[in-house]
Amino acid sequence: MQALIQRVAEARVTVNGRVTGQxxxxxxVLLCAERGDDEAAADRLLAKLLKLRIFGDEAGRMNRSVQDVGGGLLVVSQFTLAADTSGGNRPSFTAAAPPQDGRRLYEHFVRQARAAHPLVATGEFGADMRVALVNDGPVTIPLRVGAAAPPR
Structure with missing residues (x-):
């Protein structure tokens, strides 16, 4: 699984003019399930995300996690993170999990996030969403775990 994490001052998702999460x-958290991913990968990604020290401490150094600062999580499904652009000008999304697997893993991730963190909002899986955000920093970090993760 992979995610693109953006530290935000605020963010919201709307579907057909209706706010689904803010x-x-x-x-x-822009979240993508890839072929071969499973619930264990989702759990590892969530654990990493919740402990990732990207919020400032008293000295302004990135030394605190979202849990340390009591921040919210806005989780949005984003299969396009699996894009392969090596073969031309039209991206291929064959690395993305099939929709039924993607939905299952997205819903698992959200359930686990809600069990571990007090403030979790979401987009709507498979919907045409509008995401508005104020990036704080800006801080944007890719995370990847599981079958498709590159070797370290």
Missing amino acids: IGPGLL
């Missing part, structure tokens, strides 16, 4: 300070 947060104040915290993390916007």
Whole structure:
């Protein structure tokens, strides 16, 4: 699984003009399940995300996690993170999990996030969403775990 994490001052998702989720300070999580991913990968990604020290401490150094600062999580499904652009001008999304697997893993991730963190909002899986955010920093970090993760 992979995610693009953005530290935000605020963020919201709308579907057909209706707000489906919004947060104040915290993390916007653009989440992508890839072929071969499973619930264990989702759990590892969530654990990493919740402990990632990308919020400032008293000295202004990135030394605190979203849990440390009590920030929100806004989780949005984003299969386009699996894009392969090596073969021309039209991206291929064959690395993305099939929709039924993607939905299952997205919903698992959200359930686990809600069990571990007090403020979790979401987009709507498979919907045409509008995401508005105020990136704080800006801080944008890619995270990847599981079958498709590159070797370290």
